[in-house]
């Protein structure tokens with residue numbers, strides 16, 4: 397297998413690296429703009445700043461491991477438009493229906509479950525133990541946090557973040573750039589750029605950061 401180059405050397409990056417090793421990559425390195433002041437992320441080396449991807453692209457697999465949804469999607473699009481090889485990373489303990497789909501640049505973490513006809517967009521994160529049930533549609537750069545659960549036929553718009561342990565009722569449409577708070581239960585559709593929290597989830601006057 398080619399060397400895997402991860403763009404973004406934070407905590408999320410370490411979990412992506414670990415999943416990638418479990419999925420079969422042997423050599424994993426990071427690029428990060430903190431290069432110079434840090435030279436490792438966990439047990440993996442940081443070998444240069446982000447821009448170095450251009451000189452590594454021909455020989456390596458590249459993957460954006462930035463947690464912030466907007467930044468991750470912007471970098472993913474930059475790489476994709478340069479024609480770079482952009483894998484999916486699926487932890488071997490995830491349960492993935494043969495009738496589901498996962499676009500490039502997405503990571504599926506340990507213990508996650510994708511049910512039949514679930515469709516996951518590009519540059520997404522389906523985090524530890526999250527479940528996506530039948531016929532759900534996740535647009536690009538959605539982050540489904542650890543232990544979040546989507547019932548059947550839920551749609552989630554671009555760059556939205558579903559917090560830890562949140563639950564979404566079947567058939568719900570969640571817009572783009574939405575923040576669903578940790579532990580919320582969503583029983584009504586959610587408009588673009590809204591933060592919802594609580595059980596049942598209601599819009600919050602305070603806007604949380606979507607990162």
Ligand SMILES: CC(=O)SCCNC(=O)CCNC(=O)[C@H](O)C(C)(C)COP(=O)(O)OP(=O)(O)OC[C@H]1O[C@@H](n2cnc3c(N)ncnc32)[C@H](O)[C@@H]1OP(=O)(O)O
Nearest residue numbers: 541542558559560575576577578579593594602603604605
């Ligand atoms: C592997 C990983 O680590 S992946 C990362 C997973 N992380 C998550 O899922 C975290 C998701 N983020 C949250 O739930 C955040 O609390 C947010 C975005 C909803 C709110 O964040 P902030 O805007 O910083 O809000 P802040 O912490 O200042 O709290 C504002 C108010 O909302 C309340 N509040 C915050 N989060 C929640 C929540 N999840 N549910 C209910 N109420 C909440 C606070 O108690 C506070 O109430 P108060 O004004 O009465 O004191």
